[in-house]
Amino acid sequence: MPDELAARTLAYFGRVLGRRLAVPGDLRDLTSHDLLTLADRIPDGFLPALVGLLKGLGPAGFEKLLGEHEEENRELSDRFFQRYHALVLEPVHVEESNPLEIWLPPQACQDLAFLSSRQAFFLRQEIRNINEWLSRNFQLGPFPADAQLEAWNALWSRLTSA
């Protein structure tokens, strides 16, 4: 985060908390309870900025977000992780889609170095998703259950012989 933006964000966090925060290191001086209270009071959209500012403070920042194992902080800590989880992770419906359709665009497969870096990802997919993707984009298959490697080899042969 650029210095000017960090300073403005910290000034806002300071107003929310009722104390002066000028540099990211000032977050280190907050108790776990104060830091979690700050996280609880700011809108969801500011949580990534807060986490970004905590980077560079070492393990102390994460320990404070965990509540430093104090029972009184547990509720605040759990609420922080629930909100941050909902904010930064993909919605569940994306996981229910065919990951190959989302993350492996067929045009990118012409770059064999890129494609080879996706082999492990490809091999982890369910064969029905592989068959759907290969059929739609490369007119290959269908392949039987547990034939992910065979399907990968067929794709590789198609692209390297083209």
Add this chain to the structure above:
Amino acid sequence: MSTSPSQPETETDSALAPLFKVVLFDDDEHTYDYVVELLVDCCSLSRESAFRCAVEVDLSGRTTVFYGTGEECRRRCDRILGYGADPRLPRSRSSMKAEVQGR
């Protein structure tokens, strides 16, 4: 505390064996989603625990993701190292770094 990765572990050894751990290291080529998926698949963590590890590795640069015998830790670590690139990031070209350490 050190055990060679190639050192055989007998049943007696395993009862007395020092515990080992798998440590995951941060980089800028993997998303939170990838880390959560990786840890659920490779280390049998719940999504909630995996997410906390993802935040820890992001903030602290490293996180311990598994404790166990040397053999089990090496198996889990190999799975992490073989998990491949993060498909969500075009610039991601390899797995995250991880290693087995004596506890």
